Amino acid sequence: xxxxxxxxxxxxxxxxxxxxxxxxxxxxxxxxxxxxxxxxxxxxxxxxxxxxxxxxxxxxxxxxxxxxxxxxxxxxxxxxxxxxxxxxxxxxxxxxxxxxxxxxxxxxxxxxxxxxxxxxxxxxxxxxxxxxxxxxxxxxxxxxxxxxxxxxxxxxxxxxxxxxxxxxxxxxxxxxxxxxxxxxxxxxxxxxxxxxxxxxxxxxxxxxxxxxxxxxxxxxxxxxxxxxxxxxxxxxxxxxxxxxxxxxxxxxxxxxxxxxxxxxxxxxxxxxxxxxxxxxxxxxxxxxxxxx
Amino acid sequence: xxxxxxxxxxxxxxxxxxxxxxxxxxxxxxxxxxxxxxxxxxxxxxxxxxxxxxxxxxxxxxxxxxxxxxxxxxxxxxxxxxxxxxxxxxxxxxxxxxxxxxxxxxxxxxxxxxxxxxxxxxxxxxxxxxxxxxxxxxxxxxxxxxxxxxxxxxxxxxxxxxxxxxxxxxxxxxxxxxxxxxxxxxxxxxxxxxxxxxxxxxxxxxxxxxxxxxxxxxxxxxxxxxxxxxxxxxxxxxxxxxxxxxxxxxxxxxxxxxxxxxxxxxxxxxxxxxxxxxxxxxxxxxxxxxxx
Amino acid sequence: xxxxxxxxxxxxxxxxxxxxxxxxxxxxxxxxxxxxxxxxxxxxxxxxxxxxxxxxxxxxxxxxxxxxxxxxxxxxxxxxxxxxxxxxxxxxxxxxxxxxxxxxxxxxxxxxxxxxxxxxxxxxxxxxxxxxxxxxxxxxxxxxxxxxxxxxxxxxxxxxxxxxxxxxxxxxxxxxxxxxxxxxxxxxxxxxxxxxxxxxxxxxxxxxxxxxxxxxxxxxxxxxxxxxxxxxxxxxxxxxxxxxxxxxxxxxxxxxxxxxxxxxxxxxxxxxxxxxxxxxxxxxxxxxxxxx
Numbered sequence: 001x002x003x004x005x006x007x008x009x010x011x012x013x014x015x016x017x018x019x020x021x022x023x024x025x026x027x028x029x030x031x032x033x034x035x036x037x038x039x040x041x042x043x044x045x046x047x048x049x050x051x052x053x054x055x056x057x058x059x060x061x062x063x064x065x066x067x068x069x070x071x072x073x074x075x076x077x078x079x080x081x082x083x084x085x086x087x088x089x090x091x092x093x094x095x096x097x098x099x100x101x102x103x104x105x106x107x108x109x110x111x112x113x114x115x116x117x118x119x120x121x122x123x124x125x126x127x128x129x130x131x132x133x134x135x136x137x138x139x140x141x142x143x144x145x146x147x148x149x150x151x152x153x154x155x156x157x158x159x160x161x162x163x164x165x166x167x168x169x170x171x172x173x174x175x176x177x178x179x180x181x182x183x184x185x186x187x188x189x190x191x192x193x194x195x196x197x198x199x200x201x202x203x204x205x206x207x208x209x210x211x212x213x214x215x216x217x218x219x220x221x222x223x224x225x226x227x228x229x230x231x232x233x234x235x236x237x238x239x240x241x242x243x244x245x246x247x248x249x250x251x252x253x254x255x256x257x258x259x260x261x262x263x264x265x266x267x268x269x270x271x272x273x274x275x276x277x278x279x280x281x282x283x284x285x286x287x288x289x290x291x292x
Numbered sequence: 293x294x295x296x297x298x299x300x301x302x303x304x305x306x307x308x309x310x311x312x313x314x315x316x317x318x319x320x321x322x323x324x325x326x327x328x329x330x331x332x333x334x335x336x337x338x339x340x341x342x343x344x345x346x347x348x349x350x351x352x353x354x355x356x357x358x359x360x361x362x363x364x365x366x367x368x369x370x371x372x373x374x375x376x377x378x379x380x381x382x383x384x385x386x387x388x389x390x391x392x393x394x395x396x397x398x399x400x401x402x403x404x405x406x407x408x409x410x411x412x413x414x415x416x417x418x419x420x421x422x423x424x425x426x427x428x429x430x431x432x433x434x435x436x437x438x439x440x441x442x443x444x445x446x447x448x449x450x451x452x453x454x455x456x457x458x459x460x461x462x463x464x465x466x467x468x469x470x471x472x473x474x475x476x477x478x479x480x481x482x483x484x485x486x487x488x489x490x491x492x493x494x495x496x497x498x499x500x501x502x503x504x505x506x507x508x509x510x511x512x513x514x515x516x517x518x519x520x521x522x523x524x525x526x527x528x529x530x531x532x533x534x535x536x537x538x539x540x541x542x543x544x545x546x547x548x549x550x551x552x553x554x555x556x557x558x559x560x561x562x563x564x565x566x567x568x569x570x571x572x573x574x575x576x577x578x579x580x581x582x583x584x
Numbered sequence: 585x586x587x588x589x590x591x592x593x594x595x596x597x598x599x600x601x602x603x604x605x606x607x608x609x610x611x612x613x614x615x616x617x618x619x620x621x622x623x624x625x626x627x628x629x630x631x632x633x634x635x636x637x638x639x640x641x642x643x644x645x646x647x648x649x650x651x652x653x654x655x656x657x658x659x660x661x662x663x664x665x666x667x668x669x670x671x672x673x674x675x676x677x678x679x680x681x682x683x684x685x686x687x688x689x690x691x692x693x694x695x696x697x698x699x700x701x702x703x704x705x706x707x708x709x710x711x712x713x714x715x716x717x718x719x720x721x722x723x724x725x726x727x728x729x730x731x732x733x734x735x736x737x738x739x740x741x742x743x744x745x746x747x748x749x750x751x752x753x754x755x756x757x758x759x760x761x762x763x764x765x766x767x768x769x770x771x772x773x774x775x776x777x778x779x780x781x782x783x784x785x786x787x788x789x790x791x792x793x794x795x796x797x798x799x800x801x802x803x804x805x806x807x808x809x810x811x812x813x814x815x816x817x818x819x820x821x822x823x824x825x826x827x828x829x830x831x832x833x834x835x836x837x838x839x840x841x842x843x844x845x846x847x848x849x850x851x852x853x854x855x856x857x858x859x860x861x862x863x864x865x866x867x868x869x870x871x872x873x874x875x876x
Contacts, residue, residue, distance in 0.1 A: 383875055421832040422832070447773075449740065449770030449777075450773050
């Protein structure tokens with residue numbers, strides 16, 4: 001990325017509210033991530049039914065100086081219909097300047113910070129007005145409230161549109177050996193062409209990689225198990241992330257575990273370069289076919 | 293659009309020959325449209341088996357000065373196999389300079405006018421030679437016979453190709469709550485990126501919106517009926533067009549009714565701005581799913 | 585193409601090892617092709633299980649001056665798992681600089697030549713690093729070992745990526761009346777936009793055009809037979825290639841027969857311009873539908 005230096009693995013706060021941690025425990029998790037090199041934290045306004053940012057912010061408020069040692073990523077643009085947002089009659093998208101600004105202000109307050117390092121539009125709003133949104137980004141940046149901007153789950157043409165009005169830093173996409181879409185639909189080609197790095201959500205297929213009983217999951221697991229011995233006992237987490245890190249678009253995976261061992265296994269992937277043959281072994285298992 | 297100012301709703305002459313109108317009745321329809329703000333008229337050489345343009349032109353010839361109060365759009369590039377064109381052995385496409393020029397000359401003659409405000413290539417000819425066609429456009433423009441050029445039913449890559457040789461003004465596409473393709477296939481993204489406005493054909497799904505008995509039609513109709521009360525009694529036509537007009541690429545719908553009440557209902561859409569939530573309610577019914 | 589002048593029909597050496605020719609017979613085939621105007625020869629490192637280039641090179645070595653009268657195209661990037669390459673544990677792709685360089689050196693040696701006129705990356709390697717590969721191309725060109733570069737079987741976004749780093753000359757794609765993908769997926773649009781000419785493999789659908797018993801094959805064959813009389817007795821090979829040559833992106837078909845009569849029939853296509861209607865007749869049979 002241009003200005004922003006994200007850590008090679010990003011800590012996802014998605015499930016923070018499920019972990020039922022008190023403030024000292026939350027601080028321990030945050031400090032533990034930073035100590036292991038995961039200095040970037042991934043949020044969204046809607047995580048935990050709009051409650052995760054505040055839980056995280058409570059910890060930040062309790063530890064002066066901590067904010068300076070991390071990068072904060074958040075997202076907006078999805079309106080959930082929950083008791084926390086009674087004005088949302090249905091789940092829908094909103095990328096209007098008014099909603100994005102209001103969401104950023106709410107995120108800053110909840111996170112107890114004066115700035116986001118990176119703001120992503122969470123989903124491609126079909127009503128997205130690129131000129132209006134670009135002006136909104138411009139203003140938020142000039143106010144110092146958001147330093148960089150990107151999107152998530154955008155197609156290549158949606159990315160090209162917004163990027164033509166405002167330089168985006170990333171497209172956060174789902175990818176794993178069990179979810180190969182961005183390898184095939186032009187998304188990764190586009191990002192490599194623009195010299196931008198995707199962030200990756202569900203790099204472990206939401207756990208399906210470890211527990212899935214479908215044919216593809218079993219096939220990938222068998223390949224990873226087979227590889228483990230040969231590659232110094234690397235865990236499935238390490239291997240699956242090393243598989244992503246091998247891609248030429250230089251993806252930045254987001255992992256979402258409260259176990260610091262998972263952070264260790266993830267960071268181990270940054271030191272493990274798979275051979276092209278091993279990469280294709282995993283791809284073949286996930287794709288369910290040989291190369292042409 | 294750049295030079296050309298089309299009316300916010302365009303009157304489609306597609307079915308003019310079916311309406312069985314005499315010249316005074318045709319004039320009344322044309323004048324009625326103009327009086328309501330539909331000053332742009334959409335034609336194609338092939339409409340009515342190559343007969344609609346002449347019916348319209350007969351009315352124009354009968355009313356001096358009328359031509360100056362309207363914009364004329366026509367299309368060419370489809371060769372129908374009909375008794376009117378015995379030389380066409382099969383239905384096929386032709387975007388050669390010779391065919392486009394001959395078609396324009398025939399349209400001008402039939403319409404009793406000296407110029408088209410906008411000419412569209414009706415369908416993407418797989419044999420389209422972009423350099424040859426661009427030279428043909430250039431010449432027709434320099435002769436004052438066609439003032440602006442566009443296409444219809446082109447994919448994004450077909451549009452990019454021809455637009456790289458000659459600046460196009462629009463891509464006339466099918467779109468309605470029951471036909472969502474251009475929202476998904478990159479067509480609308482491309483047009484917004486280029487700051488071009490699509491024209492829209494079948495914005496009411498060819499009537500299926502009112503009479504269709506399939507699941508999606510019923511679902512959209514139910515949503516529109518539910519919305520009607522809340523939005524001042526707006527008709528289904530008004531709501532469906534307001535749904536299109538809400539899109540950031542600023543579509544220009546073509547409606548094809550001889551009833552001037554339909555023109556009134558269509559123009560009412562230009563004064564009705566749907567909320568994003570209402571827009572997504574209609575989209576959800578048409579798409580058959582919630583947002584992700 | 586830019587610098588390189590390929591012959592209008594290219595002679596494919598794909599099956600050379602199957603033909604079981606001794607050196608004089610190989611020379612007769614090569615000379616026969618050149619005499620008929622097929623001066624460009626299409627190779628790949630892997631053809632014949634990595635053996636075709638050497639068979640061809642043996643003939644070249646036996647005929648001083650022959651190399652100057654032809655253009656040599658080869659490909660690399662697929663790693664076959666064969667007894668000839670025991671280090672390849674699985675079939676996979678490799679477009680690393682090291683592999684491409686090693687493959688080029690091996691091709692030059694096998695072909696008994698000091699240069700390739702055109703090198704193609706055979707398949708889109710998902711690990712393709714465009715910057716690394718562009719530097720490799722640059723170097724091979726500066727050394728005079730490869731004069732021009734292209735790809736094969738790349739999607740439009742994969743082509744755009746590599747072409748953004750190094751100017752490519754072609755994308756060799758499969759196309760025939762029975763394989764219409766590049767007409768629909770934007771590949772040919774992109775190449776025409778860039779004023780580049782595709783090379784075409786399997787222009788006769790691998791023989792299916794002559795012997796296939798599926799519905800589409802039968803339909804195309806019937807149309808070609810019907811056309812034959814009308815068009816001066818042109819053979820199915822001639823007609824199918826004339827169908828390709830009619831495309832505005834100006835394809836360059838590769839034919840792979842040891843029969844010099846096939847070369848004659850292919851070159852006859854360069855003198856036969858199909859009418860647009862005849863082109864669409866063949867397209868309709870292959871697509872299984874009328875135009876919209």
